[in-house]
Amino acid sequence: MSFILVLLVIVVALVFEFINGFHDTANSIATVVATKVLSPTQAVALAAFTNLLGALWGTAVAKTIASGLVDTGIVAVTPQVLICALLGAIIWDLITWWWGLPSSSSHALVGGLCGAALAAAGDNWSSIIWWQGGDHWWHGKGLLPKVVLPMFSSPLLGFVLGFLIMGLIFALVSWLASRSGFLQKLGRPRFLNGLFGKAQILSASAMGLSHGMNDAQKTMGIIALALFGATSAGALEGLPHWMDFLRVEAEAGQEFGIAIWIKVLCAITMAAGTAMGGWRIIRTLGHKLVKLHPVNGFAAETASASVILAASHFGIPVSTTHNISSAIMGVGAAKRFSAIKWTVVERMVWAWLLTIPVTGVIAWLLVRLLQVFDLV
Numbered sequence: 001m002s003f004i005l006v007l008l009v010i011v012v013a014l015v016f017e018f019i020n021g022f023h024d025t026a027n028s029i030a031t032v033v034a035t036k037v038l039s040p041t042q043a044v045a046l047a048a049f050t051n052l053l054g055a056l057w058g059t060a061v062a063k064t065i066a067s068g069l070v071d072t073g074i075v076a077v078t079p080q081v082l083i084c085a086l087l088g089a090i091i092w093d094l095i096t097w098w099w100g101l102p103s104s105s106s107h108a109l110v111g112g113l114c115g116a117a118l119a120a121a122g123d124n125w126s127s128i129i130w131w132q133g134g135d136h137w138w139h140g141k142g143l144l145p146k147v148v149l150p151m152f153s154s155p156l157l158g159f160v161l162g163f164l165i166m167g168l169i170f171a172l173v174s175w176l177a178s179r180s181g182f183l184q185k186l187g188r189p190r191f192l193n194g195l196f197g198k199a200q201i202l203s204a205s206a207m208g209l210s211h212g213m214n215d216a217q218k219t220m221g222i223i224a225l226a227l228f229g230a231t232s233a234g235a236l237e238g239l240p241h242w243m244d245f246l247r248v249e250a251e252a253g254q255e256f257g258i259a260i261w262i263k264v265l266c267a268i269t270m271a272a273g274t275a276m277g278g279w280r281i282i283r284t285l286g287h288k289l290v291k292l293h294p295v296n297g298f299a300a301e302t303a304s305a306s307v308i309l310a311a312s313h314f315g316i317p318v319s320t321t322h323n324i325s326s327a328i329m330g331v332g333a334a335k336r337f338s339a340i341k342w343t344v345v346e347r348m349v350w351a352w353l354l355t356i357p358v359t360g361v362i363a364w365l366l367v368r369l370l371q372v373f374d375l376v
Contacts, residue, residue, distance in 0.1 A: 002235060003230070003235050003239070006079055006230040006235060009079045009226040012082075013222045016089055016093075018269050019093045019094065021273020021274040022276050029046070029207070031207075034292045044275045046205060047204075050208025050211075051208050054212020054267075055212040056212075058213060060312060064316070066228070068142065068315070069128065070117040071126065074121055075121035076120065077225060079230075080370055084363045084370065085117075086112060086222065087363070088115060088361075088364075089111070092355060092359045096351055096355075104319035104322055106218060107355040109222070110143070111357065111363070112360065113222075116367050156326070165302055166296065167334045170335075193294045193295070207308075207324070210304075210308035210320070217312075219269075220262050230246075292328070300330075
């Protein structure tokens with residue numbers, strides 16, 4: 001394992017994080033921009049700051065990506081394997097971004113990692129950790145408890161929470177508006193939009209925080225995994241002392257940590273991606289899916305952020321895209337089901353279902369191509 005290859009993994013990982021920025025962070029700020037509570041510039045600044053806070057807050061998701069999906073005792077996760085995994089995710093992210101589809105960068109990375117590892121292990125399916133340990137599913141490791149089950153349950157939970165929060169707000173506002181005096185103002189759309197416009201800044205901040213805690217950590221896990229492998233293989237020996245920060249080590253039987261510089265670098269890269277090109281997906285979520293007002297945006301962001309923060313606590317790499325999209329659908333359904341543009345929903349669901357298998361196949365083919373030329 002050469003030092004140049006390790007650096008290449010870091011570069012490609014940061015490219016993925018940048019694309020994640022304009023692909024997935026766009027989802028986290030779409031509602032606050034669509035409701036005109038914040039300008040795009042203000043929303044990006046808020047997302048960048050809260051992403052950074054979230055990225056520095058815990059490492060459970062990063063550890064799942066680094067050591068909870070692929071059995072390194074069966075397959076050697078070399079820089080070439082990691083690069084193929086990242087390229088599989090990047091290719092799919094760019095395709096869905098071009099189509100304006102809010103697919104999941106999280107699942108793209110997981111699919112790419114599993115596909116690349118499978119090819120490197122000679123199609124030994126045991127190289128993927130399907131389910132391992134834990135008294136409860138959220139305590140275990142593996143693809144099924146950490147990815148597949150949450151892939152279906154978290155959007156459903158986001159939809160239900162969005163529906164319930166929006167319904168509760170409708171009921172509360174109607175009751176208060178029936179009171180005399182000042183509270184009657186709550187029945188006026190202008191007053192209601194102004195009130196929830198201010199509240200939406202808080203809910204948008206929670207979305208940014210949850211996005212940093214979950215999405216930014218996935219690339220951290222890849223970079224830490226590459227540096228840990230390089231350190232263990234001795235590829236970093238002979239480097240000057242000022243480059244000691246690149247070494248990632250762990251005691252026997254212990255998990256390796258995620259260095260602060262990795263966290264900050266990933267968070268900054270994601271914020272830069274957000275500033276560059278998220279408008280295609282913002283248009284789909286904020287304008288095409290359902291018409292949004294500040295009260296709707298507040299309900300959707302609150303529901304989505306709650307699900308993602310809970311998942312991050314248990315180290316589950318859920319999709320910001322799936323959760324905010326389903327929460328917006330739940331909010332729209334609370335008003336009336338016809339408010340949702342179901343043709344857009346159908347295109348999104350197909351992108352969700354195809355993400356893991358397509359990225360897995362792309363990464364598998366890339367590893368096989370390298371093997372043909374004896375580069376793995």
